[in-house]
Amino acid sequence: MAGYSDDLALAHLLADTADKISMGRFRALDLRVESKPDLTPVSDADTAVEQAIRATLARARPRDGVLGEEFGHTQAAAGPGSRRWVIDPIDGTKNFVRGVPIWGTLIALLEGDTPVAGLVSAPALGRRWWGALGHGAYAGKHQHQATRIRVSGIRHxxxxxxxxxxxxxxxxxxxxxxxxxxxxxxxxxxxxxxxxxxxxxxxxxxxxxxxxxxxxxxxxxxxxxxxxxxxxxxxxxxxxxxxxxxxxxxxxxxxxxxxxxxxxxxx
CATH class of the missing domain: 3.40.190.80 (D-Maltodextrin-Binding Protein; domain 2)
Incomplete structure (x- = not known):
């Protein structure tokens, strides 16, 4: 199946980069944390992860826009398009800055307003989850060590x-x-x-x-x-x-x- 295979492969590469940066700063004694205008925390890891993802997308997908939590919306470098990557560099920053391992990088691809592919990487838990329309959903340590996942059948x-x-x-x-x-x-x-x-x-x-x-x-x-x-x-x-x-x-x-x-x- 072709579909979004290339986009998912790119999302995994982006997550590899994000994981190296975020794990290098997790529980770091010199971690820098500031408060945003809405009083939520942002660390130097949040900004470094988003900058690295944006740099890769600018090279690999110049026709796609990018929306990120820390740096807002960037138009496609190669002209207007209907595709947009949406990035949360560290979801769970409050956990991250307190040393709790439940945090992750969220990477999505939208076509128009519809999310068509998504990946969540939680390196401190040693686990990723991903899926794309028509491709199914999977979880595992990485894309080559994964199991297809399914919701429960509970009815009450x-x-x-x-x-x-x-x-x-x-x-x-x-x-x-x-x-x-x-x-x-x-x-x-x-x-x-x-x-x-x-x-x-x-x-x-x-x-x-x-x-x-x-x-x-x-x-x-x-x-x-x-x-x-x-x-x-x-x-x-x-x-x-x-x-x-x-x-x-x-x-x-x-x-x-x-x-x-x-x-x-x-x-």
């Missing part, structure tokens, strides 16, 4: 593992009570933030992952992986998640249950 909330993030932000939406009710109704509930809950969902290790707001660079790489693994990811209205929207990801059979539970805020 009482049998499901429910994962959530950002209780404070859910409270701001007026849906904290609903999150608590879902947690109490599920077989098991845990809070794996950032990319990790979504990838566990794609592997079938849990069944539901919900988050109150994600930027495009947080969610774009996740979408092809989850959908190619047989899952579903939308906003609260059931539309594809976009920039600054909630993300509701499930194995599919549980999706309407979760959307209905979170439909109306309680003030």
């Amino acid at each position: 909330l009482s049998d499901a593992s429910f994962c959530f993030a950002s209780l404070n932000e859910w409270a701001n939406t007026g849906r904290l009570d609903a999150i608590i009710d879902l947690s109490l109704s599920a077989w098991r509930s845990r809070a794996f933030g950032d990319f990790y809950g979504y990838m566990l969902l794609a592997e079938g290790a849990l069944d539901i992952m919900v988050e109150p707001e994600l930027s495009l660079w947080d969610v774009a790489a996740l979408i092809p992986i989850i959908t190619e693994a047989g899952g579903k990811i939308t906003d609260l209205s059931g539309r594809p998640p976009g920039d600054k929207t909630p993300a509701i990801a499930t194995n599919g059979p549980l999706h309407e249950t979760i959307l209905n539970a979170l439909a109306a805020p309680k003030r």
Whole structure:
């Protein structure tokens, strides 16, 4: 199958570069951390990873645009095109700067507004996940040591593992009570933030992952992986998640249950 094979191969090369940089700075005593205007942290590893990815894309895909968390949007060097790479150099920076190994680089390719390929690399966990439309979803140490992944077949909330993030932000939406009710109704509930809950969902290790707001660079790489693994990811209205929207990801059979539970805020 051709399709997006070349793009996935490039994404792996980009991730190789990102992993070397980020692992070289993980738990470094001289790591530099600053606060962005929104008061979220950014480290010298975040900026170095994004700069390296951008440099490679400028050479390998000059007709593609780039959007990154740290340096914004860059138009294609070779003229306007419908393809755009979306990069989160380190998703989970708060974990990264505290020495927690749950963080990763997120790389997505969009055609128009549709994410068609995505890769998540978590080098401190020794694991990657990737997928592209029509190619399936995979996980492993690298592309030559991988297993195809699939979401679970759980159909009832009482049998499901429910994962959530950002209780404070859910409270701001007026849906904290609903999150608590879902947690109490599920077989098991845990809070794996950032990319990790979504990838566990794609592997079938849990069944539901919900988050109150994600930027495009947080969610774009996740979408092809989850959908190619047989899952579903939308906003609260059931539309594809976009920039600054909630993300509701499930194995599919549980999706309407979760959307209905979170439909109306309680003030």
